[in-house]
Amino acid sequence: MKIYFALFILFFGLGTASVFAAMSSPNFSIQSDDVSVAGSRSESSNFRAEDTLGELATGDSSSASYRLRSGYQSMQEVYLALSAPSDVTMTPTIPGVSGGSGNGSVFWTVTTDNLAGYSFYVRAGAAPALTKLGNPGVFFDDYTPGAAPDYAWQVDSTKAEFGFTPEGSDIVQKFRDNGSSCNTGTFDTPDACWYNFVASNPGELIAHSAGSNHPTGIATTVKVEAQSNSSHLQEAGTYQVTITVTALAN
Numbered sequence: 368m369k370i371y372f373a374l375f376i377l378f379f380g381l382g383t384a385s386v387f388a389a390m391s392s393p394n395f396s397i398q399s400d401d402v403s404v405a406g407s408r409s410e411s412s413n414f415r416a417e418d419t420l421g422e423l424a425t426g427d428s429s430s431a432s433y434r435l436r437s438g439y440q441s442m443q444e445v446y447l448a449l450s451a452p453s454d455v456t457m458t459p460t461i462p463g464v465s466g467g468s469g470n471g472s473v474f475w476t477v478t479t480d481n482l483a484g485y486s487f488y489v490r491a492g493a494a495p496a497l498t499k500l501g502n503p504g505v506f507f508d509d510y511t512p513g514a515a516p517d518y519a520w521q522v523d524s525t526k527a528e529f530g531f532t533p534e535g536s537d538i539v540q541k542f543r544d545n546g547s548s549c550n551t552g553t554f555d556t557p558d559a560c561w562y563n564f565v566a567s568n569p570g571e572l573i574a575h576s577a578g579s580n581h582p583t584g585i586a587t588t589v590k591v592e593a594q595s596n597s598s599h600l601q602e603a604g605t606y607q608v609t610i611t612v613t614a615l616a617n
Contacts, residue, residue, distance in 0.1 A: 487572070487575065493566055531590060533589050535586055
């Protein structure tokens with residue numbers, strides 16, 4: 368039996384307004400400022416408006432090294448980028464009778480200049496996630512962890528399951544460990560803290576930051592594993608999963 372893992376990427380970003388601070392101290396931060404002769408804030412139950420008068424030299428300007436949008440509130444724009452990796456094939460092939468496991472990994476780099484950072488989610492296109500190509504009624508069960516992610520990958524002898532673990536400097540507490548348990552401690556032990564994909568929006572939060580990482584960005588790796596044990600006969604064929612990733616500015 369040959370089991371392949373096809374990864375299709377769909378991603379998008381939604382931004383909130385935030386820029387590098389123009390002025391700050393231990394007690395305050397002003398993200399953007401202007402010099403003008405008048406202006407005010409007005410609002411009612413139906414609208415809210417902020418205006419200014421008397422600005423000079425407003426508009427967009429740029430070079431190979433910078434981009435500037437000058438003028439009152441013009442710089443309220445967030446840069447948010449997400450890399451797009453290729454599809455992944457899990458290896459080795461899993462024998463249908465004797466069973467075995469296949470593995471693969473893929474990483475995404477999120478880059479943002481948002482001072483509040485970003486949040487990164489993954490979700491599967493269906494539940495169960497890993498299904499036979501052309502016959503979604505044949506599938507691997509989603510991985511079944513305990514209350515927290517399983518520190519070590521483990522599948523019952525009579526089952527075939529599919530799950531994942533994230534790795535990277537920005538992974539959330541749920542997937543961190545203390546060397547023996549998950550959702551506790553500060554470690555990011557390789558190949559630890561296994562969980563199942565969800566199919567609901569926006570997905571499972573796996574990485575989060577509270578600050579800018581521009582221009583280098585931060586990569587988060589998702590390792591996947593499928594296992595069919597010797598007491599479970601998995602139908603032969605090609606299996607695939609569609610994974611959607613979402614990066615949001617905080």
